[in-house]
Amino acid sequence: MKIRYITILLVLIASILNSCDKVTPPYVEKLDYCFGNKKVLIEDYTGHGCVNCPQAAVIAHDMNEKFCAERDRFVIIGVHAGYFAKPDFENNPVFAADYTTEAGDTWDTFFGNSAMGNPNGLIDRVEGPTGYVYYPQSWEDIAAPLLLEPAQALITISNDFDTENNTLATLIKTNFQEDVTGTYKLIVCITQNNIISAQKNNDESIGPTPIDSAYVHNHVLRGTINGTWGENLSSSGSVDMSTTYEKTYTQLFADDWIPEDCQVVAFVYLEETKQVIQVEELKVLE
Amino acid sequence: MKKIITVLIFTFTLTSAVSAQGFLSKSQVHGSFEVDGMYYQADDALGITDEEINGNVFGFNGFADIIYTLGDFSAGFRYEAYLPPIAGFDPSLDGQGFPYLWASYTTEKFSFTVGNFYEQFGNGLTLRTYQEWTLGYDNSINGARVVYEPVKGIILKGVYGTQRYFWAKYEKNGRGIVKGFDAELNFNDVFSSMADSKVKLIIGGSAVSKYQSDQKESLKLPQNVGAFAGRFNLGIGKFNFSSEYSYKINDPSAINNYIYKAGDALIFSGSYSTKGLGIFAMFKRIDNMSYKSDLDVTSNALDINFLPAMVEAHTYMLASMYPYATQPNGEIGYQVAITYKVPKKSKIGGKYGMGISINYSQINDIAREKANDSTDGFYEPGTMGWKSDFLKFGDQVFNRDLTIEIDKKFSRKFKSIFKYIYQDYDIATILGHTGDPNVKAHIGIVDMTWKFTSKKSLRWEVQGLWTQEDKGNWAAALLEYTISPHWFFTIADQYNYGNKHSYERIHYYTGSFGYTLKTTRFALTYGRQREGVVCVGGVCRQVPASSGFYVTISSSF
Numbered sequence: 001m002k003i004r005y006i007t008i009l010l011v012l013i014a015s016i017l018n019s020c021d022k023v024t025p026p027y028v029e030k031l032d033y034c035f036g037n038k039k040v041l042i043e044d045y046t047g048h049g050c051v052n053c054p055q056a057a058v059i060a061h062d063m064n065e066k067f068c069a070e071r072d073r074f075v076i077i078g079v080h081a082g083y084f085a086k087p088d089f090e091n092n093p094v095f096a097a098d099y100t101t102e103a104g105d106t107w108d109t110f111f112g113n114s115a116m117g118n119p120n121g122l123i124d125r126v127e128g129p130t131g132y133v134y135y136p137q138s139w140e141d142i143a144a145p146l147l148l149e150p151a152q153a154l155i156t157i158s159n160d161f162d163t164e165n166n167t168l169a170t171l172i173k174t175n176f177q178e179d180v181t182g183t184y185k186l187i188v189c190i191t192q193n194n195i196i197s198a199q200k201n202n203d204e205s206i207g208p209t210p211i212d213s214a215y216v217h218n219h220v221l222r223g224t225i226n227g228t229w230g231e232n233l234s235s236s237g238s239v240d241m242s243t244t245y246e247k248t249y250t251q252l253f254a255d256d257w258i259p260e261d262c263q264v265v266a267f268v269y270l271e272e273t274k275q276v277i278q279v280e281e282l283k284v285l286e
Numbered sequence: 287m288k289k290i291i292t293v294l295i296f297t298f299t300l301t302s303a304v305s306a307q308g309f310l311s312k313s314q315v316h317g318s319f320e321v322d323g324m325y326y327q328a329d330d331a332l333g334i335t336d337e338e339i340n341g342n343v344f345g346f347n348g349f350a351d352i353i354y355t356l357g358d359f360s361a362g363f364r365y366e367a368y369l370p371p372i373a374g375f376d377p378s379l380d381g382q383g384f385p386y387l388w389a390s391y392t393t394e395k396f397s398f399t400v401g402n403f404y405e406q407f408g409n410g411l412t413l414r415t416y417q418e419w420t421l422g423y424d425n426s427i428n429g430a431r432v433v434y435e436p437v438k439g440i441i442l443k444g445v446y447g448t449q450r451y452f453w454a455k456y457e458k459n460g461r462g463i464v465k466g467f468d469a470e471l472n473f474n475d476v477f478s479s480m481a482d483s484k485v486k487l488i489i490g491g492s493a494v495s496k497y498q499s500d501q502k503e504s505l506k507l508p509q510n511v512g513a514f515a516g517r518f519n520l521g522i523g524k525f526n527f528s529s530e531y532s533y534k535i536n537d538p539s540a541i542n543n544y545i546y547k548a549g550d551a552l553i554f555s556g557s558y559s560t561k562g563l564g565i566f567a568m569f570k571r572i573d574n575m576s577y578k579s580d581l582d583v584t585s586n587a588l589d590i591n592f593l594p595a596m597v598e599a600h601t602y603m604l605a606s607m608y609p610y611a612t613q614p615n616g617e618i619g620y621q622v623a624i625t626y627k628v629p630k631k632s633k634i635g636g637k638y639g640m641g642i643s644i645n646y647s648q649i650n651d652i653a654r655e656k657a658n659d660s661t662d663g664f665y666e667p668g669t670m671g672w673k674s675d676f677l678k679f680g681d682q683v684f685n686r687d688l689t690i691e692i693d694k695k696f697s698r699k700f701k702s703i704f705k706y707i708y709q710d711y712d713i714a715t716i717l718g719h720t721g722d723p724n725v726k727a728h729i730g731i732v733d734m735t736w737k738f739t740s741k742k743s744l745r746w747e748v749q750g751l752w753t754q755e756d757k758g759n760w761a762a763a764l765l766e767y768t769i770s771p772h773w774f775f776t777i778a779d780q781y782n783y784g785n786k787h788s789y790e791r792i793h794y795y796t797g798s799f800g801y802t803l804k805t806t807r808f809a810l811t812y813g814r815q816r817e818g819v820v821c822v823g824g825v826c827r828q829v830p831a832s833s834g835f836y837v838t839i840s841s842s843f
Contacts, residue, residue, distance in 0.1 A: 008432050008444060013467050019495030020535050021508035025661045027538070027546050028668035031503050052718065083338055091333070091789050109340070116377045117828070129454035129461075130378040137540050138582055144503050202720040209721045 031148070034068040038151040040143045041267050041279040042076045043122040044219070045113035045133075047084025048095055051202040051210065056119035056136040057218070058206060063140060073147055075265055075281040077191055078219040079104040082114020084200075094198035094213055103189065103228040104221050124276040125269060132274070152178055155266050155280035166253045168284055170225070172266045173246040176239055183237035183271040187230035188249055190222040190284075194261045222257055225249045233268065259284045314355040318842035320419065321348035324372045329833035331792050332814065343834075345372035347379075349419070351386075361389040368422075374820070374829035375422040376585060378452040385450055386417075386426060397433040402426045405445050407468040407492035408517045410592030411532035411551050411575070415449065418822050425589050426450045427464060439475025443468040449579045449588050462498030462579035464590055486521035496579050496590060505544060505668055511537045513549075513577055513591065529554040532575070532591075538667070539581035542574055542615055545671025547657065549574035551593065562627040569620045570596045573652055573674055576614035586825060595824030596621050598645045598689045600707070602731050603762045603780055604751040608711040610649065610685040612824035618679055619649030638695035645689040651680035651715075683724060686710035698737070705731040713756060717819065717828075727753040741770045752784075759784025775799045780816060792816075806841040 042060045046053040057078065064072045080099035088095035108114050111122060111132045120133050123142040128134070134142055158171040172188055199215035201207050207215055224230070226249055233245040253259060267279035324345040328336045346369045353362035367382035368375065388401030404426055406414040417424040429447015436442070446465045448456045470490035474480045480487075492515045500507040517530035532551045538544040555568040577591040596619055597610045625643040628635035654672040656664045663669035688708040695701040707729040713719045728751070735745040747764040764778040780794040796813030817831040 013444075013493070016465055016467055016493045016495045016512065019465070019497065019510040020512035021510045023506055023508045023536055023546060025546075025659075026668070027506050027661060029504055029506050052720075055720075083333075086333075086335075086338070088333070091787075112377055129457075130452055135584060137584060141502065141540075141582055145501075148503060202714075202718075202722065204721050 031144075033073060033144070033147050034070050036073075036147060036150065037154065038147060038149050039072075039279050040074050040146050041122075041124050041265075041276045042074050042139060042143070043079050043107070043125075044076060045079045045081060045108060045118055045121055047080055047082060047086070047114075047118055048097065048099070048197065048199045048215075048217075049086070049088060050084035050118040051200045053084070053119040054199060054201045054206045054212070054215065055203050056121070059136045059139060060121070061218070063143065066140070067144070067147060072281075074143070075267075075279045076219040077189065077221050077265060078217065079107060079113075079221050081105050081108035082118060084114070084118050092198075092211075094211065097197045099195075099197075099217070099220055101221055101223050103224040106228045124279075125274045127273065127275070150177065152176060152180055152277040153184075153268050155268065155278055157264050157266055157280055157282040159264055159282055159284050161259050161284050163259070166259075168251045168253060168259075168264070169248055170251070170264045170266075171246060171248045173244055174233055174268055174278075175244045176241045179241050180239065180270075180277075184233050184239050184268055184277070185230040185271050186226070186233050186245075186247075186266060186268050188225040188264065188266045190225065190251065190253075190257065190262055191219045191265055191281075192222050192257060192262045193218040193220075194258070195220055219263075222254070222262070225251045230269075237271070312356055315352065316355075316843065317350060317352040318840070319348075319350045320838065320840040321346070322372060323347075323835075323837045324832070325835040326373070326832060327834040329814065332831045332833055334831070334833060342370065345370060345375075347372050347375065347419075347422070358392050359390070360392070363387045371422065373832050374827060376452070376587075376827070378585070378587075379422050381453045383453060385424065385453070395435050397431075399431040400429075402428050402450070403431050403445075405431060405443065405466075406592070407443070407466065407494070408490055408515060409530045409553055409594055411530055411553070412492045412494040412513045412515045412534075412577075412591055413445070413464075413466045413468070414589075414592035416592070418825070420820060421586065421822055421825060421827050423586055423822075423825060423827075424450050425587065428456070429464075437476065439472040441468075441470045449590070451580070451583075451588055459499045459501060460580075461583075461588060462496040462581075464494065464496050464579050466492065466494035468492040484523050486519075488519040489517065491516045494577075494590060496577075498579065498581060505538060507538060507581070508536050511535060511577075524560050525556065525558050527554075527556045534575060534577055537574075537577065537581070539576060539578060540584045541576040541578070542671065543665055544581075544667035545574070545665065545669055546661070547574055547671045547673070549577075551575045553594065562629065564623075564625040566623040567621065568596055570594070570649075571618045571652070571676065572612070572614065573616050574614075574671065586827060593824065595821075596649065597647045597685060597687050597824075598623075600689075602705070602733075602747065602749060603764070603778065604749045604760050605705070605707050605729050605731065607751065607760070607818060608709055608713070608716075608725055608727065609819055609821035609826060610687075610711075610824065611716050611819070611821055611826040613649075613651070613684060613715065616652035616654065616674065616680075617649050617684055618652050618677075619647060619684075621645070621647035636694075636696075638697075640695075641691075641693040643689075643691045645691075646687070648686045649684045651682040651684060653678040653680040682712065682715070683710055684712045684715055700737070701735050703731070703733040705729075705733070707731070719756075723755055725753055725755040727751055727755075743768050743770075747778075757782055757785050757790065772802055773799070778813075782816075805843065807839070809838050811836040 044060050060076050064074050081104040085100050087098040116133050120135050153176045156173045160169045195217040198213045201209050201212045262284040263281050265281045267276050269276045326343050349366045351364045363384050364386035368379040371379045386402045390399040404415045415425045415427050427447040432444045434442045444467050473487040495512045497510050513534040515532035519528045530553050534549040536546040551572045553570050557566040578588045580588050593612045600606045623645040628640040630639040652674045654674050657670035657673045659670050661669040691705045693703045709727045711725040713725050714722050731749045733747045737743045745766045749762040751760040762780040766776040768774045776798045778796050785791045794814040794816045798811035800809035812835050814833045818829050819826050
């Protein structure tokens with residue numbers, strides 16, 4: 001008995017003494033993130049009352065530059081939802097604006113973002129060991145391997161905006177690049193840049209603190225065109241590699257949706273896991 | 287559930303060898319339970335609306351800990367439920383199950399444990415696993431542990447396993463595997479010549495390693511990260527000295543922004559104690575010593591080691607408003623504490639004597655500068671991060687705390703505590719209020735107790751916090767009536783009267799009562815909880831403002 005225990009301890013000691021990997025420089029392994037056709041969706045869950053959220057917006061914005069300066073590999077949606085996104089006119093009139101949306105609120109409840117404290121986000125709606133939600137510090141880590149995967153599908157967007165009727169017609173084509181199984185859905189939504197409105201902020205390098213009254217909100221989710229959870233690409237749900245799935249959607253723009261500042265964002269996801277397999281973005285007016 | 291069945295089958299198989307009568311007479315079962323429930327309600331003053339609550343009006347945290355013992359054998363489990371977790375606890379706790387299952391066989395010289403266990407090497411600088419219910423924290427190891435004491439005074443320990451990460455199961459290429467070894471030698475026990483010596487000496491050393499596979503494309507990561515420590519405890523009469531130094535090899539992680547410099551930590555403390563007088567001093571330096579079994583985790587989870595706090599642990603309402611959280615990436619500081627008991631029947635001490643204690647602690651950032659090596663970059667991923675002179679204090683004060691306390695008994699019925707605290711608190715670093723200046727707060731507390739009878743007493747507190755920073759001035763009062771040993775009734779209020787925004791000058795009132803019967807305790811509280819931070823031992827969690835009922839029931843047998 002005694003020998004058995006002593007043996008276990010000795011084996012443990014030996015294995016620990018051999019368990020040190022001293023790494024020598026250079027520590028960074030250069031990978032070519034400009035190669036490949038997969039794009040990654042960053043959903044930045046935010047709110048104008050969240051002091052740390054401007055930093056998260058910067059992290060999301062900088063990821064395009066960091067991974068591939070030559071072309072955008074990320075599509076960003078700023079989802080205003082939860083406690084920090086509430087209009088707060090009574091306490092401070094500068095926070096009267098309401099950027100929450102029905103889809104954003106539903107996603108927020110489903111994925112649990114604001115319950116974990118903003119800022120945080122979803123990266124291609126990838127589910128990790130503790131859920132879908134990731135803090136901004138880990139967005140790069142989650143996104144990096146996704147960029148190196150081949151895209152399972154490609155999406156093309158064609159926009160036609162009728163300025164007289166203030167109406168958008170957008171054609172979304174989805175073409176699968178490999179055989180896949182499962183139910184695939186498409187969500188089409190509108191985001192808007194250059195919305196100047198108050199934002200709480202605690203980072204002087206980004207803007208005035210504690211309130212930046214002229215903060216520029218970008219990628220703000222204005223709403224989905226085809227429902228909160230989108231719709232099946234095919235009537236049966238299953239998809240075929242040889243078929244191009246296409247559909248045209250029309251959307252009447254609200255008065256404060258400036259077409260020149262808006263984008264159509266389309267993404268396809270597997271319903272069973274909610275993971276996004278491809279995303280694409282195109283300005284409403286070029 | 288499979289694990290539970292396995293443990294029960296194992297227990298049954300073992301015990302079936304014993305006669306039924308012997309089994310019953312030798313078996314012992316102990317346990318403890320606790321449930322904490324919160325009912326939330328909308329509160330306009332706190333900005334909490336029905337819309338925000340969105341039907342989630344209940345929070346529930348509960349556990350049951352059961353231990354079965356039969357001779358040298360013992361086994362147990364803990365059931366936990368967070369349905370959903372009470373506000374302020376990590377949402378990843380949401381769920382219920384049996385996260386803690388274990389069986390152990392212990393003889394005079396050996397102990398062998400399989401399943402989950404808690405362990406600590408020395409001060410914990412290389413390894414400490416523990417559970418803290420008030421934080422929702424549990425980093426237990428699931429694996430095996432051997433403890434061997436070949437002779438009295440020598441203790442050898444070995445551990446191997448993976449750590450708990452909320453409810454997530456261990457998966458290949460997931461979080462890391464932890465292995466560790468510790469040895470401790472007590473000279474006074476081992477050497478008979480020192481058995482009665484005034485000099486008491488214990489030395490120890492530990493080595494820990496974690497293995498996590500390199501899953502990052504962009505960085506060249508060490509898959510095996512080792513940490514080592516040596517320690518001693520020396521007592522010479524009324525003096526005592528204790529120290530531990532720990533060194534960790536390159537361990538890039540999300541906490542240190544993926545830098546590659548080695549980490550180290552030093553704790554040194556000395557104390558002198560004689561009748562009526564105690565003096566304690568401590569020095570601590572930490573440099574890049576976060577050590578987790580998953581390098582991407584930044585939340586309060588998967589810590590392999592523990593970095594002890596070095597500040598006065600305040601419990602009074604306003605004094606605990608700015609608690610210090612240990613900064614694993616670097617801090618340097620010292621603490622001096624003096625306690626003196628003014629003798630009875632002296633001029634100052636009066637009939638019952640008087641206690642005086644003074645505690646001062648200061649913690650700064652370490653002095654950092656660019657490493658100036660081939661990796662270039664300051665604090666940037668994929669570089670050495672920084673270099674730092676070992677004993678040099680950085681300019682940034684993280685926390686400074688002066689506490690002066692006088693406790694005085696005026697008569698058999700009346701006693702009181704007077705406390706003055708000065709705090710200089712880096713709210714930007716510790717609470718993430720980037721850009722905000724350090725909070726410099728003066729706090730005064732008067733705590734008085736009047737005993738009506740041997741069982742009935744009334745205690746009242748009056749507190750004030752004065753600061754120009756953060757939320758400005760606060761006042762607080764508390765009234766507590768106790769009927770020993772069963773009942774207590776408390777009302778309290780914290781009022782942020784000095785807030786620069788009139789709409790934030792809010793009363794945080796609470797009313798509570800409790801009943802205790804033997805080992806069972808019930809308490810119900812109604813009122814508002816202010817936004818803040820709860821810290822235990824330098825580990826903290828954020829608590830949002832809330833309003834409603836809070837109930838807690840606990841029992842043990």
